[in-house]
Amino acid sequence: QQPVQSPQAVILREGEDAVINCSSSKALYSVHWYRQKHGEAPVFLMILLKGGEQKGHEKISASFNEKKQQSSLYLTASQLSYSGTYFCGTGDEDSNYQLIWGAGTKLIIKP
Amino acid sequence: GAGVSQSPSNKVTEKGKDVELRCDPISGHTALYWYRQSLGQGLEFLIYFQGNSAPDKSGLPSDRFSAERTGGSVSTLTIQRTQQEDSAVYLCASSYPRGPTYEQYFGPGTRLTVT
Numbered sequence: 001q002q003p004v005q006s007p008q009a010v011i012l013r014e015g016e017d018a019v020i021n022c023s024s025s026k027a028l029y030s031v032h033w034y035r036q037k038h039g040e041a042p043v044f045l046m047i048l049l050k051g052g053e054q055k056g057h058e059k060i061s062a063s064f065n066e067k068k069q070q071s072s073l074y075l076t077a078s079q080l081s082y083s084g085t086y087f088c089g090t091g092d093e094d095s096n097y098q099l100i101w102g103a104g105t106k107l108i109i110k111p
Numbered sequence: 112g113a114g115v116s117q118s119p120s121n122k123v124t125e126k127g128k129d130v131e132l133r134c135d136p137i138s139g140h141t142a143l144y145w146y147r148q149s150l151g152q153g154l155e156f157l158i159y160f161q162g163n164s165a166p167d168k169s170g171l172p173s174d175r176f177s178a179e180r181t182g183g184s185v186s187t188l189t190i191q192r193t194q195q196e197d198s199a200v201y202l203c204a205s206s207y208p209r210g211p212t213y214e215q216y217f218g219p220g221t222r223l224t225v226t
Binding site for chain 2: 002030032034040041042043044047049053055087089098099100101102103104
């Protein structure tokens with residue numbers, strides 16, 4: 001039931017774009033995105049809800065395809081500060097919205 | 112305001128010993144979560160507290176693990192008779208009531224090493 005994140009890792013040059021995907025085998029109600037820098041706590045980025053509502057940082061862009069049970073996080077014009085591991089957490093109504101977390105996507109931005 | 116705090120930040124213990132990990136959530140947050148993160152892995156849910164309701168213990172890996180939350184605030188995660196496979200970072204998070212629209216605020220974690 002753990003959502004699958006892809007890619008597992010990506011290396012970019014500063015200024016390049018990246019897309020991180022999160023796919024589930026279950027019908028989803030919500031997808032949460034967090035970023036964790038090495039040795040630090042995960043930090044909230046965005047919540048996407050069934051029906052189209054979104055909540056999060058203005059500089060972060062993401063989509064939620066309910067039919068495909070998939071969410072994508074779009075990182076454009078990447079900056080060095082974007083480096084870290086990105087986790088998605090998925091929630092569904094059956095599990096009372098308890099989040100199940102993906103294994104993470106490691107993003108490395110090089111100058 | 113103050114964020115989620117956890118103590119100790121690092122704990123090294125011998126196999127078979129008991130350990131206690133502490134979490135102090137953000138004031139006013141009624142929901143509190145404990146997660147375990149093994150090296151290079153995602154977040155593994157352990158236990159969830161919401162106000163005065165019975166905790167959701169469905170993620171606890173064995174009966175060696177237990178947690179309590181006193182007065183709806185500070186929480187302690189206890190691991191009895193620690194094993195080497197318990198070595199991980201233990202993260203605590205808090206939020207307003209559990210629900211799809213509430214983000215979780217994480218503490219810095221406790222790195223537990225069992226030798």
